[in-house]
Structure formats: C-alpha cells, structure tokens
Amino acid sequence: MCLAIPACVEQLISEESAIVNLGGVRKEISLALVDDIAVGDYVIVHTGFALQKLDPEEAARTLSLFAELDDLSGELPA
Numbered sequence: 001m002c003l004a005i006p007a008c009v010e011q012l013i014s015e016e017s018a019i020v021n022l023g024g025v026r027k028e029i030s031l032a033l034v035d036d037i038a039v040g041d042y043v044i045v046h047t048g049f050a051l052q053k054l055d056p057e058e059a060a061r062t063l064s065l066f067a068e069l070d071d072l073s074g075e076l077p078a
Contacts, residue, residue: 007044
C-alpha cells in the first residue's frame with residue numbers, strides 16, 4: 001500500500017524542486033512530475049515527488065481526516 005500526503009509548497013528552489021510543509025516538517029521535494037506550481041499551492045507527495053496539484057479545500061479535508069486518525073490512535077489500547 002502506498003501513502004501520498006498533501007503538503008503546502010512554502011518555497012520554490014528551482015523549476016524542479018521545492019520546500020514543502022508536511023505537518024510541520026519542512027522537506028525538499030521534486031516537482032519534475034507536475035507543472036505550474038507556486039508558493040501556497042498544495043501538492044500530493046509520495047516518496048519525495050509531487051504527484052499532482054491539489055485543490056486547497058480537498059487538502060484541508062484530507063489533512064483533517066489524518067488529524068482525526070491520529071487522535072483516534074491515541075485512544076487505542078497499547
């Protein structure tokens with residue numbers, strides 16, 4: 001199973017790389033697979049590559065679901 005995570009682009013380094021924010025962690029990723037990315041855009045990131053641009057509302061919904069899962073995991077017995 002693969003997991004791709006929404007991330008906000010914080011800084012463009014070059015045409016093919018950017019710094020994104022993944023839940024508070026800043027990481028350099030490749031933009032080689034996507035076009036027309038700007039600071040503030042959300043992208044789906046998998047293994048260090050942006051796979052596609054994501055609508056900000058969809059990104060917010062997805063990040064909210066991840067946060068809800070994190071909250072629920074704290075309620076599970078050890």
